[in-house]
Amino acid sequence: MPHKIISLISVGRHPQSGRARRSDQDGRAVELGLKLSGSQLEVVHAGDSEEPVLRQYAGMGLAEITILEQDQSMDAVASLSTYLASRDADIVLTGVRSESGESSGMVPYILAEALGWPLVARVADIVEIKDGTAEVLLALPRGQRRAATVKLPFIATIDSAAQEARQSAYGPGLRANMVAQSGANELDELRANWSEAPAKPRPKRLKMVKAKTAADRFKAATAKPAGGSGKVMKNESTEEKAQAIFDLLIEEKVIR
Amino acid sequence: MVIDWLPSVLIVALLALGVIGALRRVNLWRAGQPEKVNLIAGLLAMPNRYLKDLHHVVERDKYMSRTHVATGGGFVLSMVLVLVVHVFNVQERIVAWALLGALALMLIGAFFVFKRRLNPPERLSKGPWMRLPKSLITFAVTFIVLTLPAAGILPEGTGGVVLIVVLSIGIVIGLGELLFGMGWGGPMKHAFAGALHLAFHRRPERFGGGRSTGLKPANLEGAVIGVAKPSDFKWNQLLGFDACVQCGKCQAMCPAFAAGQPLNPKKLIQDMVVGLAGGTDANYAGSPYPGKEIGNAKGSPTEVITAGLVSQETLWSCTTCRACVEECPMMIEHVDAIVDMRRFLTMEKGETPNKGSEVLENIIATDNPGGYAPGSRTNWAADQNLAVMKEKKEADVLFWVSDGAFDMRSQRILRAFVKLMKHANVDVAILGDEERDSGDVARRLGDDATFQSLAKRNLATLGQYKFKKIVTTDPHAYHCLRNEYADFDANGALEGVEVLHHTTFLNQLVQSGALKLDAFKGGKVTYHDPCYLGRYNGEYEAPRELLRSLGIEIAEMERSGFRSRCCGGGGGAPITDIPGERRIADMRMEDVTETGAELVAVGCQQCTAMLEGVVEPRPEVKDISEILVGQLVEEVH
Numbered sequence: 107m108p109h110k111i112i113s114l115i116s117v118g119r120h121p122q123s124g125r126a127r128r129s130d131q132d133g134r135a136v137e138l139g140l141k142l143s144g145s146q147l148e149v150v151h152a153g154d155s156e157e158p159v160l161r162q163y164a165g166m167g168l169a170e171i172t173i174l175e176q177d178q179s180m181d182a183v184a185s186l187s188t189y190l191a192s193r194d195a196d197i198v199l200t201g202v203r204s205e206s207g208e209s210s211g212m213v214p215y216i217l218a219e220a221l222g223w224p225l226v227a228r229v230a231d232i233v234e235i236k237d238g239t240a241e242v243l244l245a246l247p248r249g250q251r252r253a254a255t256v257k258l259p260f261i262a263t264i265d266s267a268a269q270e271a272r273q274s275a276y277g278p279g280l281r282a283n284m285v286a287q288s289g290a291n292e293l294d295e296l297r298a299n300w301s302e303a304p305a306k307p308r309p310k311r312l313k314m315v316k317a318k319t320a321a322d323r324f325k326a327a328t329a330k331p332a333g334g335s336g337k338v339m340k341n342e343s344t345e346e347k348a349q350a351i352f353d354l355l356i357e358e359k360v361i362r
Numbered sequence: 363m364v365i366d367w368l369p370s371v372l373i374v375a376l377l378a379l380g381v382i383g384a385l386r387r388v389n390l391w392r393a394g395q396p397e398k399v400n401l402i403a404g405l406l407a408m409p410n411r412y413l414k415d416l417h418h419v420v421e422r423d424k425y426m427s428r429t430h431v432a433t434g435g436g437f438v439l440s441m442v443l444v445l446v447v448h449v450f451n452v453q454e455r456i457v458a459w460a461l462l463g464a465l466a467l468m469l470i471g472a473f474f475v476f477k478r479r480l481n482p483p484e485r486l487s488k489g490p491w492m493r494l495p496k497s498l499i500t501f502a503v504t505f506i507v508l509t510l511p512a513a514g515i516l517p518e519g520t521g522g523v524v525l526i527v528v529l530s531i532g533i534v535i536g537l538g539e540l541l542f543g544m545g546w547g548g549p550m551k552h553a554f555a556g557a558l559h560l561a562f563h564r565r566p567e568r569f570g571g572g573r574s575t576g577l578k579p580a581n582l583e584g585a586v587i588g589v590a591k592p593s594d595f596k597w598n599q600l601l602g603f604d605a606c607v608q609c610g611k612c613q614a615m616c617p618a619f620a621a622g623q624p625l626n627p628k629k630l631i632q633d634m635v636v637g638l639a640g641g642t643d644a645n646y647a648g649s650p651y652p653g654k655e656i657g658n659a660k661g662s663p664t665e666v667i668t669a670g671l672v673s674q675e676t677l678w679s680c681t682t683c684r685a686c687v688e689e690c691p692m693m694i695e696h697v698d699a700i701v702d703m704r705r706f707l708t709m710e711k712g713e714t715p716n717k718g719s720e721v722l723e724n725i726i727a728t729d730n731p732g733g734y735a736p737g738s739r740t741n742w743a744a745d746q747n748l749a750v751m752k753e754k755k756e757a758d759v760l761f762w763v764s765d766g767a768f769d770m771r772s773q774r775i776l777r778a779f780v781k782l783m784k785h786a787n788v789d790v791a792i793l794g795d796e797e798r799d800s801g802d803v804a805r806r807l808g809d810d811a812t813f814q815s816l817a818k819r820n821l822a823t824l825g826q827y828k829f830k831k832i833v834t835t836d837p838h839a840y841h842c843l844r845n846e847y848a849d850f851d852a853n854g855a856l857e858g859v860e861v862l863h864h865t866t867f868l869n870q871l872v873q874s875g876a877l878k879l880d881a882f883k884g885g886k887v888t889y890h891d892p893c894y895l896g897r898y899n900g901e902y903e904a905p906r907e908l909l910r911s912l913g914i915e916i917a918e919m920e921r922s923g924f925r926s927r928c929c930g931g932g933g934g935a936p937i938t939d940i941p942g943e944r945r946i947a948d949m950r951m952e953d954v955t956e957t958g959a960e961l962v963a964v965g966c967q968q969c970t971a972m973l974e975g976v977v978e979p980r981p982e983v984k985d986i987s988e989i990l991v992g993q994l995v996e997e998v999h
């Protein structure tokens with residue numbers, strides 16, 4: 107039985123030019139969706155059906171994109187959760203966070219909560235779906251992966267380590283069908299209270315690398331941080347675990 | 363005598379069969395897309411185009427041009443007279459003698475064709491082409507003997523039935539090749555298709571010494587963008603493919619072929635012929651695409667070309683250097699065809715290889731191929747004190763900087779050019795951050811949508827300001843601005859504006875005395891013609907004159923001027939990066955080294971990058987403006 111996969115897409119923002127574009131991680135979410143279910147993939151966007159960027163997604167070979175038509179000031183979560191609840195999907199794929207707007211990364215979590223589904227964060231690949239479970243590779247820092255088995259249905263956020271989105275072709279993108287239906291009309295109050303200003307570049311914390319050779323520098327950049335500062339606590343009591351986290355936060359001056 | 367009638371019946375029969383075949387062939391071309399041509403004017407112009415333009419190209423090979431005049435001219439004349447004498451039975455002796463003269467001329471020509479075919483160079487196709495001189499000779503000899511009685515040299519009826527039978531066999535062989543073969547796809551097809559191709563050429567501006575090198579805009583509204591199947595070509599492009607004589611002149615000049623990349627322009631055109639007629643390449647008797655066997659390609663007018671006829675790597679190997687087009691005696695347009703097929707791959711399939719997709723995405727999102735912040739485009743000029751059009755609004759010269767602005771090596775060229783202009787007190791301004799990529803790379807990579815969008819946006823910016831000239835150091839931007847933007851310039855932003863390459867402009871400054879230069883005292887110097895300056899725009903002289911004005915005697919490479927070999931940097935080739943056995947830039951550097959030069963002068967940032975990418979030791983590479991700057995006479999105040 108083919109699985110029902112839905113990829114959620116948003117309007118991205120190019121880091122250099124600030125121009126609207128196919129968002130990098132959402133593009134990867136579509137790419138993974140295409141790998142899993144080919145032309146069966148459903149791609150959904152909450153926003154404006156006239157948005158030209160949607161054509162860039164469609165150029166990946168999508169016959170149509172479903173648009174939950176709504177104004178920019180409206181909350182995408184409301185539209186999406188209503189829609190997803192009606193679709194009986196197995197897996198919903200999204201980027202980790204959007205490239206524009208609040209970019210809080212909360213959308214997948216709120217959706218998961220609304221649907222009562224588990225959320226699998228930072229997925230690099232979904233290897234196989236069988237007997238109602240999916241074999242998932244999670245992305246860890248420095249190119250490492252962790253294998254996990256997840257029961258369907260679930261929401262996955264796609265990490266930048268996942269397969270890159272394929273080239274978008276102009277012709278198919280132009281001809282794809284934009285299937286619009288009206289979305290929910292719920293004002294995004296949080297967003298409405300925000301004001302946007304260009305970020306000030308913050309000074310970076312310098313990491314001193316005392317490497318003398320190129321090989322050393324390479325190691326410093328790629329190797330797992332070794333040493334005793336990390337601790338795996340499995341058998342300790344909950345209080346002990348909490349205390350350890352608390353101590354760390356104080357040590358790192360997160361709380362005073 | 364009983365079978366006296368046989369020769370004339372045979373002539374008429376073969377003529378009729380030839381005509382039927384020709385009509386069938388015409389139908390194959392008509393499967394292509396409509397394209398308006400002026401039928402009458404084209405046909406009327408055809409003889410002149412043949413005699414002047416085509417022969418201008420053939421003339422580069424004196425042996426072949428004379429041979430062709432004798433054979434072709436002799437044949438056309440004899441064919442007309444054969445009909446007069448042997449079919450309509452005109453009994454005038456003088457006509458018979460004229461026929462004998464024409465046949466003799468043809469025989470001499472055919473003999474020289476025969477001689478060339480004794481030990482043919484690799485570029486020539488073999489197969490049926492090897493039998494052509496024999497058929498030509500058979501034709502000439504047969505009709506000479508057949509005409510002798512009419513000319514009064516032999517009495518009527520000499521030789522009796524036996525001779526008539528022998529001559530009839532000669533007629534079948536000779537006319538079979540020349541008339542039947544012409545219509546049914548034999549080697550002589552080139553005469554019939556070639557003549558019509560000259561009449562209905564898609565770029566009539568090329569005739570009479572003109573130049574037409576800008577690509578035609580893609581129709582972005584069609585059901586399919588670009589060329590997927592042979593029938594997606596314009597009908598006169600298909601006709602053009604059919605005109606190929608398989609002389610291999612294009613193959614001999616193609617840098618990608620020489621580098622062992624899987625491209626041979628002759629084979630490509632022949633594959634297009636296979637595609638338009640349907641079938642396989644099994645009968646192709648020329649050099650293959652390097653590394654690919656012959657016999658596996660098959661296609662038809664309605665089958666996708668890259669699904670079995672031509673591989674994608676073949677199409678991406680081309681640097682769009684136009685060496686093949688320049689060399690082709692039949693004036694076939696290889697580059698148009700290649701880009702047409704690339705358009706399908708990029709805009710319909712999204713299959714631009716290697717870095718292609720990334721570069722295109724960058725161009726779309728940032729208006730430059732490197733993906734740099736558009737607001738950093740003018741960083742290179744922070745210390746140059748250059749006027750920006752946004753503030754100045756008006757200047758004599760608009761300096762089109764191009765994407766070299768983002769590249770540190772190219773910035774040296776830009777700075778040198780600015781210094782020269784300042785020295786000559788040129789009233790100049792740049793667009794600054796308002797400038798965008800010219801669209802050259804996007805267009806050559808098949809993304810005409812992006813090219814058109816860039817062209818329109820650049821033109822809208824240009825339209826806001828007043829200037830008399832645009833000068834650029836980048837021949838690719840030069841080509842776009844000069845030859846390709848006009849198709850989108852609805853508001854006349856470039857009307858009356860002179861678009862110049864910096865070498866042309868600098869030469870004007872030097873000749874008018876605005877720039878004073880010292881003699882150059884370095885070693886031997888050679889000059890590399892950039893394809894997009896030379897073959898695309900016909901500028902061979904200005905750079906040379908500039909070098910001469912420094913007292914440099916240019917040690918010319920064997921392949922220079924219109925025969926210059928590409929550096930390998932055009933057409934997005936470094937981006938698609940199709941592997942071969944050698945690198946084109948290395949081969950070009952060998953050409954340079956052969957002259958013994960210590961310095962190679964170029965006029966293009968891309969050529970500079972390609973040639974400097976060759977491992978040392980090698981001659982130094984400098985843009986002409988960099989050489990000039992070194993020789994500036996600084997005035998002491």
Ligand code: SF4
Pocket residue numbers: 605606607608609610611612613627628631686689690691692693694
């Ligand atoms: S394409 Fe032109 S140059 Fe090449 S083989 Fe054919 S006729 Fe000759």
Ligand code: SF4
Pocket residue numbers: 612615616617618619625626627679680681682683684685686687696697
């Ligand atoms: S344009 Fe240049 S690289 Fe392309 S086929 Fe012609 S000769 Fe070869």
